[in-house]
Every structure is written in structure tokens, then in C-alpha cells.
Amino acid sequence: MLQRIYGVAFEAEEELERHLEKLAEAERRDHRRLGKELDLFSFHDEAGPGLVHWHPKGALVRRIIEDFWIQEHIKRGYEIIYTPHIAKLELWKTSGHWELYREHLYSPMDVEGQEYLVKPMNCPAHILIYKTRLRSYRELPLRWAELGTVYRYERSGVLHGLTRVRGFTQDDAHIFCRPDQLEDEVVAVMELALFMMGSFGFEEYEVLLSTRPERYAGTIEIWDEATETLKRALHRLRLPYRIDPGEGVFYGPKIDIRLRDALGRAWQGPTVQVDFNLPQRFEVNYIAADGAEHQVVMIHRTVLGSMERFFGCLIEHYGGAFPVWLAPVQAMIIPIADRHLDYALQVEAELKAAGLRAQVDARPERMNLKIRQAQLQKVPYMLILGDKEVGAATVSVRLRGGQDLGAQTLEGFKAMATEAMEARRP
Ligand SMILES: [Zn+2]
Structure with missing residues (x-):
């Protein structure tokens, strides 16, 4: 009996030691500290909090990641686009962001009597390009990718290094497809996401499928069908996943990948979201085989999240010792x-x-x-x-x-x- 008690006590002490060691290691790997020591990035009171300034070495690593990202997307049938940083307030009213996302938007600015917003998202701009002409069912899917810089208001109290900022570049893409193409597209996005994670040394992750929340756009039938499609895609990939009930965004179900870094800590990783809302609000349609207009299915997805958060995560994952292909000086x-x-x-x-x-x-x-x-x-x-x-x-x-x-x-x-x-x- 005594022995057993000793045994347990010893184990607990060892555990405590491991825990303290892990805390010390996390402190050594803190990206805010390594960002200074390795001369990668800075923040400035003069410019404002939450706004990242990338130094030459940090910018070089980012550039390598971006070039790799672009190449891998082009290989998989994506096309690269660029869209402006500001757009008229009207556009954000049509998209619903003004109504539903107001607390993260910056105040409008006046340009010749018109109100403009700095963009919190890239989606409406991609839709405008889609709508420049009628699209036939034959040209779908369209996969448009943009390293798009967006600005969202966050209270200064919650800002944290590169992981919680006010301006960031999403490795964004929107896929416009027919309902019958959704499953294949989701499979391809997940394969790309897992390939990217593996390339950056993340071997452990958790897959979450988030389902219909209390407040939602669209009908229950559409939601059920899309959720089933996501499940089928995950089954095809033989990916174990957990259901996060009611955690989908109001416009559609989504799949998230949560990464584990070298210290076993979780980071928000790739995400794939189906959207029933924007195609309806903007009337994003295609001409189907029957000659009639049908609504497209829109997929929002990022594989890294944002360049800022991903860079912060990479710095901590590698403890600043980037693998040879990413090291600013090799x-x-x-x-x-x-x-x-x-x-x-x-x-x-x-x-x-x-x-x-x-x-x-x-x-x-x-x-x-x-x-x-x-x-x-x-x-x-x-x-x-x-x-x-x-x-x-x-x-x-x-x-x-x-x-x-x-x-x-x-x-x-x-x-x-x-x-x-x-x-x-x-
Ligand atoms: Zn989007």
C-alpha cells in the first residue's frame, strides 16, 4: 500500500517537472520574443497596435511560404487574383457584413461623398469578378485564390503578438461550383490542406465538423445535404473527425483542422466552409444544362489561416530554428x-x-x-x-x-x- 502511494507521488512529481519544463520551453519559443531576437518583425506605438511590420528576414520567410503556396495552388487548378483594400459601404451592406459583423469593422471613410470601408474579407470582391459575365455549368468549378490583406477591429486588450492582430493576410480562396461538384472539391481542399500541413512539419491534428447553429441562413434541407456531403468527403479521405454540434457559421457547415505543435499545443489551422448565404445575397448563378439559372455553391477556405498567425505558429513549432528551406540565412x-x-x-x-x-x-x-x-x-x-x-x-x-x-x-x-x-x- 505504502509503495503504491510512493509510486503515485513520484509520478506526480515527475509530471509536475515535465509541466514546468514545458512552460519554460514555451517561454523560450514564444514568437514575440524570438521575433525580436531573430529580427523577424515588430509592432510600433507610432503606427498603432496589432499592425505587423515585417523585417527583411521575416519577410523573406513569408515570401518563400507565399511562393510555395502559389505554386501548389496553381498545380491544383487554382487561379490567382488580386482585389482592392477598400470598397463602398453599400457592398458590405449587400454582403450582410455591415449588419452581422459590425463590431469587427472599422468606421467608414468618406471619399467624394461616398462611404467606403477597409475590407474585413475578400469574398465580395471575388463575387464581383465572378459576376462580370454569365457563367456556364461547363466552366465550373472556378477556384480563385488571393493572398488578401484584411483589417478587422479587435480590442487592444485581446491583441497578442502575431496570433491576434488588426491587419492580416489571409491565404484565401473561393471555389464556385455546382452542387454535384461539392464533394470532390471538399476532398481536394482537404488533401491540399493536409499536404501543406505536412510540408511545414505538422504531423498531428484534429478534424472537426461543425454543424448547423441556432441562427442560420438557408433551409434545413440544404444544411443537411451539405453536412452529409462534408461527411462523405471525410469518409473518402479516411479522416477520423469529431462533430462540433451547432458550431457552424450561420451561412453553412464547415470543417476545421486543429494543429498540434511540437509542444502539443493546439493551433487553429485550415478551414473549409460551405456558404449558402452570399450566393443568394449577390445572386451568384450559373446557366445549367437545362438552360436555366441556378445558384452556385460557394466554398470559402484557407489552408494556413493567415500569414501572420501561421508565421507565429511556425516560429513556436520550430523554436525559431526553421528548416533549411525556410531559413532566412542557410x-x-x-x-x-x-x-x-x-x-x-x-x-x-x-x-x-x-x-x-x-x-x-x-x-x-x-x-x-x-x-x-x-x-x-x-x-x-x-x-x-x-x-x-x-x-x-x-x-x-x-x-x-x-x-x-x-x-x-x-x-x-x-x-x-x-x-x-x-x-x-x-
Ligand atoms: Zn470568403
Whole structure:
């Protein structure tokens, strides 16, 4: 009996220790702290709270993510569009945002006697493009994607780093399709979402299907049918999911993916929403095979959420040590003495020509200090160059974790770094 009590007590203590360790690790990985230390982004009182300023290194990571995102969308039949940041208040009245979403909207601004709003969402703009001409059932589905920057009011008290902000860029897309295409489209969106999550190193997630809330647009029949369609899509993908009863948005059911990061914490991830409301409000139709106009089914979806929140999540997931393909500086070249500088510049030029992001630390500091600083900057590779390396035309490679890989030919290093980059490995 005593033994058992001791056993339990020990376990609890261990658990407490693990818990404290986890808290300390979360503190070390806090994206607000790493954002400063790694020179990625900042906020400014002069500009206003909740407004992110992306520094060159943060912007570079974002650009790599965006380029990857665009390429993967084009591969899957999406087309990229751009829409304005402001639109007349009338448009937001038609969409229902003015009536239903007012607390998140900024006050209208006057432009030549007309009231305009800074956009909280991209959807109405995509609809305007859709409606520039009659669409036939044959050209559906249309998949239009935009990295669209939106502004939503949040109380200053709830703002938090990159995860709760007032201006953010959604990796948005709208799919206009026929009812008979909905299931395939949802399957394709989910496949894309899971592919993207895997590419960024998220292996654990939870899938939630949110059903009809108390207040809803459309009819119960339409809701039931769409909810069944989402279920069929999830079954086809063999994805286990949990039902979140009544948690759908008022305009349609949705599927959410909740990610788990390296510390096991949950983050809001991809979302797919079916919308019965906007197509009706804007009369978004197509000419069907029977020659009559039918209402399209509209899907709203993001796979990353927003660039800001996703970047915050990535920073914490990796603890700032981005995998090689995302690292703003992939190789820091460290000449031991001034006489090695020429060779260092030559190595830098060759790595850049091979598409690698390399930089020479030419400061007259001690080698150990330069290595330490490159490690703190979480640079994946450090290339140390001294007499031996210059003589043999090699580079001595160290990893940010402290591992020493020794001397390698420049070709050998290029091949290794390129391989890690292409495989999107750490
Ligand atoms: Zn939308």
C-alpha cells in the first residue's frame, strides 16, 4: 500500500517537472520574443497596435511560404487574383457584413461623398469578378485564390503578438461550383490542406465538423445535404473527425483542422466552409444544362489561416530554428582571419549561384563568438574557413545544434544543403 502511494507521488512529481519544463520551453519559443531576437518583425506605438511590420528576414520567410503556396495552388487548378483594400459601404451592406459583423469593422471613410470601408474579407470582391459575365455549368468549378490583406477591429486588450492582430493576410480562396461538384472539391481542399500541413512539419491534428447553429441562413434541407456531403468527403479521405454540434457559421457547415505543435499545443489551422448565404445575397448563378439559372455553391477556405498567425505558429513549432528551406540565412560563412576573406567571398558567390542563401561574417571578431552568434540566429549551417580549408579548397561544416561534420568539398556541401532544402527537412 505504502509503495503504491510512493509510486503515485513520484509520478506526480515527475509530471509536475515535465509541466514546468514545458512552460519554460514555451517561454523560450514564444514568437514575440524570438521575433525580436531573430529580427523577424515588430509592432510600433507610432503606427498603432496589432499592425505587423515585417523585417527583411521575416519577410523573406513569408515570401518563400507565399511562393510555395502559389505554386501548389496553381498545380491544383487554382487561379490567382488580386482585389482592392477598400470598397463602398453599400457592398458590405449587400454582403450582410455591415449588419452581422459590425463590431469587427472599422468606421467608414468618406471619399467624394461616398462611404467606403477597409475590407474585413475578400469574398465580395471575388463575387464581383465572378459576376462580370454569365457563367456556364461547363466552366465550373472556378477556384480563385488571393493572398488578401484584411483589417478587422479587435480590442487592444485581446491583441497578442502575431496570433491576434488588426491587419492580416489571409491565404484565401473561393471555389464556385455546382452542387454535384461539392464533394470532390471538399476532398481536394482537404488533401491540399493536409499536404501543406505536412510540408511545414505538422504531423498531428484534429478534424472537426461543425454543424448547423441556432441562427442560420438557408433551409434545413440544404444544411443537411451539405453536412452529409462534408461527411462523405471525410469518409473518402479516411479522416477520423469529431462533430462540433451547432458550431457552424450561420451561412453553412464547415470543417476545421486543429494543429498540434511540437509542444502539443493546439493551433487553429485550415478551414473549409460551405456558404449558402452570399450566393443568394449577390445572386451568384450559373446557366445549367437545362438552360436555366441556378445558384452556385460557394466554398470559402484557407489552408494556413493567415500569414501572420501561421508565421507565429511556425516560429513556436520550430523554436525559431526553421528548416533549411525556410531559413532566412542557410549558411553563415566564417573566415578565421582576414587572409581567408577572399576565399570566403568566393564560397559565398558559389553558394548563391547554386540558389543557397549564404552570408559572410567578415567582422574582425573571434571565430568562437561568430559561431555562437550564428547559432543564436539559428542558422542551419556554419562554414568555417581557415588555412587548411583554403589550401584544400574545402569548407568545415558545423550544424546549429553543435554537431561538427568536418571538412567537405564545396560541391559536397552544396549537394547536402540543396537536398535538405528540396526535401523540406530540418
Ligand atoms: Zn470568403
